Amino acid sequence: MFADWNLKWKLFSIISVTLLLAVLFFSFLINTYEKQLLLKIHHEKGRGLSQIILQNLKVMMISGNKLQILDFLNSKVSDEVQDISLIKLDEEKVLYSTARDIEGTDISASDVEFLSDIKAEFIKSPSHNGGAIKAYYVYVGNTFFRDSGTFVLRIDYSQQVIYDFIRKQTNQIMFVSIVILLLGFAISFITGSLLTRPVNSLMEGIIELGKGNLDFKINLSTKDEFGRLAGAFNRMSENLQFAQKQIIVKELMERDFKMAQEIQNALFIKEVPASEILDITPFYEAARMIGGDYYDIMTRDDKKTVLVADVSGKGIPGSLIMVMLRSLIRAQYYGEDNLRELIMKVNHLLMQDIQPGKFVTLLIADFHEKTETVSIINAGHIPLYKYIAKEDRVEELVPSGLGLGLNDGVIFDQNLDLGEDKMAPGDIYLFCTDGATEAMNPNKDQFGEERLANALKQYKDQGSKEIVENIRKDIKSFLAGEEFNDDFTLVVVKRNNKEV
Template sequence: MNTQLLLRPIRFPLKLKLISLFSLVLLTSLAAYAHYALTRFIEDKSAYIFSSVQSVAASQAQAINQVINESKRTLDILAFTTDAEQSRKIFENIPALIDYRVYDSDRKKFVTGIADQSGLLRSELTKDSIDLKVNQIINNHAFHKQGLKILYLFPNKPIVTLVYDRNNMIQLAQLSLNEVLASHDNSIRSYLFAPDSMPLTENDATTAQDLYKVVESSFLNVNLKQGVAEDEIDTSISLVGFKGLNSQYPLSITVIEKSKAYSVADQLIKNSYIFAVFLLSIAIIIGILFSRSLTRSLEVLFEGTQKFVLGDFSSRVDVKSKDEIGALSDSFNFMGKRIVEFMEQMKEKVRLEREVEVAKLVQDSFFPDAEGSIGNNTFSAFYAPASECGGDWWGHIEINDKTIFFIADATGHGVPAALITATANCALHTLEEVLKTNHQLGDRPDLILSWFNKAICGAGKQLYMTMLCVVVDNKNNKLIWSNAAHNPAMILSGKVLQPKRSDLIPLLSKPSAHLGKDSDSTFEMDSMDFNPKDLLILFTDGITENTNDQSQAYGDRKFHQSIIESKHESLTLWREGIITKALDFSGGAPSDDDVTLVLCQLGVADSPKDIEHISESTVISRLDPRSAINYLCNNPQIDHLVGFNSPVLEQELQAVLPPLLEFDFNWTGSAVGSFREAIDQYLNSQEFPGWFESPKDYLTLIGDELVTNALSPTSSIVSVNLSLSSQTIRIEVSDNQGHFDKGTLLHAFKRAYDQQSPKIDGRGAGLGLYLVYQSTNQIWININKNNSTKVTCILEATKRYKNFKGRVTSFHFQQENQ
């Protein structure tokens, strides 16, 4: 045997699986953690950045507000200061003030003027530019209103002009906001806009316009005083922060590019990926080292199994690890040792089983046929051992006008009990020879039991048997019996049409010892008269002591009732009914004891009928195949011809096919060569335990002949299905034509046997179907007119060729759409 066929190719080694699993788990964990941590980090960083941008804008606006308010208070102080030196000192204490003037309305001239030259220089202003704007204010009478006004006179300059009209005196101050704009992070750009959207910082006009549109759409249009928005500024995505205090103060706007704001976060993410790759690399290296130590031990175990496959069960593996694999190797070595021991035991067991099988075949030869007649009596018997060999036994002999029936039950069952039955059978044959010269012994069942007792005692100690011996004197219509501790037989009058339990008369005797107890034991003899057609019932206690799944015994009452309820003109069906009720009670579970039942109808015809009518379309047959076909041809009303010795007699009489779970073989086609190739390949791969010989030849013959007969020149398609079980083999062949009818098929059978010549139209003589009929146990033909013809053949498992060939083939015909 090529052991490589038993091994699947290793495409994904365990080592690689472990490394992949280890890496996958780590990578998944890292990815999940990184996703969670980075998501939280980005969320927190985003909140921080947005808050920072907003905070810068707010702090800038707050600083502007503080500068303006401080400058207002300074103007109040300067308004009441008349000393020029004192006024200059107050002016210099306010860094934001770069120019201060007082205009006297009555005298039409400036009475005070203070300037910060360095501040003007930083603000890129000159005295002349300020004079120009101030003169415009003085000449514009619209400004001549009491109170403070905030003006923005210089575009693109962070300069705020405060104008305070105090009756005949007007204060004018220029405030520089450069210090405010320069007080935060350089990465954040600051912008100021006058309330009328005029930019107060130097920047590109397009940029200023874009900024104001963002602020206007995001905040001003919805009456928000502050916020942060994300938008595209100067071709880059930026964060825009806004803060506005009131309608007179400048709008403070801060801008930072998003890429710069998130630069630290991006760097952290990049570093995290690098660290994850580093960890994964370390993990793979560790996984390789770990998997090597693990898979090496498994490789040793695998090599050990390879040797097991080759049949070397003495091989042992050497694994030093102190883990589960080490324990597994110890178990493997122990298993190898036990297998060797079990193989030796199995050899012995097989030898014993073969011997038991031979013993069973030998024991089966001890029993007469299950159906038949002797003298003027007809009998039907059932026997089922609890194991391969049983301890029940029954038999009969005929001497002159007398028939002697025996039924016995050895203690226990199995091989020891079977040895006792062998002794009893030998004693029977010896007795039969003795009776040929000693006719008087045939009238003394008590002496016959003594004969058997001495034989059983001579077989050995502690071997016991119960036995009932009944002598049927057909000439005088008299029963004489003697009982050695066996269940008493019963007699049921044939004159009672509807019997009751009280009509069952037991053949009672005084208590006596078992056979084999004492070689000097004596037995009592009793007698009674009988009438023709009376029924004699012999049985063993395996029926009455049969139990169900609740450990309840079947008992005498149910047994007696089954005899009454199963009464039938057919002795076979009567016996079948009694046994079926007993088996139904136990739920089909195996019996703990051997079961034997013998029904004997006294004083009837010398031989049973070849055909026993059950209904208009159903008969029980004892005919040979040729006679059965002639009978079916001459009696077209018969659709079900059932073999009398069918093991499923009751089901066949009800026209019930054996149950089917599923088919094991399927073929559909129109070429017989293709079918032969497929069925041969399938059958050669199957084993058939429980058969006297392999049924392959029978199945090949049946399938081949059925397919050949089903194919027609008109392109018919044939389907073949086959199922195997421990009890039966079932083969079904169906076509898609349905051209046959019952008469055509039956006469094809008959012509094939009589003439063995083909029909003129080339469709064959039907010889193949006749061979099928001879080679199967049940044949079912179902015709759906003009649609299909299906032939189902069933073979019943048996270990004896005699039983197979002695089985009368059952024929069932069913037709649809007539």
């Protein structure tokens, strides 16, 4: 149950119970001490009174005037002093007493017991001349009375007065205790409030934060731990707000990325142009959301043009260059039938816009369906692989050429060769980017051109779609779980067995 109480009540109850116990213990101590104190006070009082009485009795006893003695004794009786009796110790008789009914009688049993102790003490030191006082009894002495013997003065103090005194004391103690207790309650209540108010503020802050209100600030200006905690909380809110903003920015960027990806994907051809003798399948996979690889298949008159390109740098910068390249090629393609001229123009135009250090490698080939010839341009790209059906072997076709964007002038143009090839039924041409040949497995081995050539040979009897699918699977299994670290493009063009 205690566990269910709130902090304020826990503090309040702990402090109150502790205080209550302390007050009780204190009262007990006072009470015990008070009894001893009372005894001591009356002891002293009795001694003082007995000495006064003694001074006067000395004279009165000599005259032996009983009335005078009694008058004197009576004059000393008060609310506090109830009775005064003079006891003759030897005869164990009350000689004079303000209480008339006991005068001349034998002393009571309690007196006997008490006086026997006095007697023993007295006998031990007969020359003792002082007053031996025990409680309310006073020893008077034995040498100066006419009625010789040993006398004891007994003073009875009023119990009522004593009780009143004790009650008064107790009431005072009670009053002080109650004041202390009330003060304690008040202090514990205030302390509880002081402690719980900041805790409640912090709790309110946490609840607001939980609701997603990151603007909420805890207003605690104290310099204590709570103040510091509130400061830390406010800083945390600010940091969370900052982090949230970053997440929003990141989400916006990702959305932009996704849109860029969609735009880029829309730039890739939807459908491979139909051909009587050519069976073409492209495949493309970006290492990141948007890539720097590009492939295209275009058609003009009786030719099909296939190209793959690899932009240096991936991501947004790569994709922007890719878009530039695509626009240039598409814009020039239908106005320039000569492949070499086309690429020189494209390079010239690209050079005007591309950043220094960025370049594109391009492999492009015109497949002339009527003449069954293939014109090839390789601008710094990896070779075009050809499976020659008649000879059952794979050949690399790699006419020389610089990458696009490296040089705008004589060096590019002079070094750009146009390759010519003749196709025959069953021949397969494989275009790819280095994402395929340089695909790296966990042992840092690359897939390599040899494996690619062998795969081409292995799947020679299949259609272009199956060849692409199988090579892709081969590379995937070679990677053994490793991710592609580059964009990866494959285009397979197969000359079918139809006669022209």
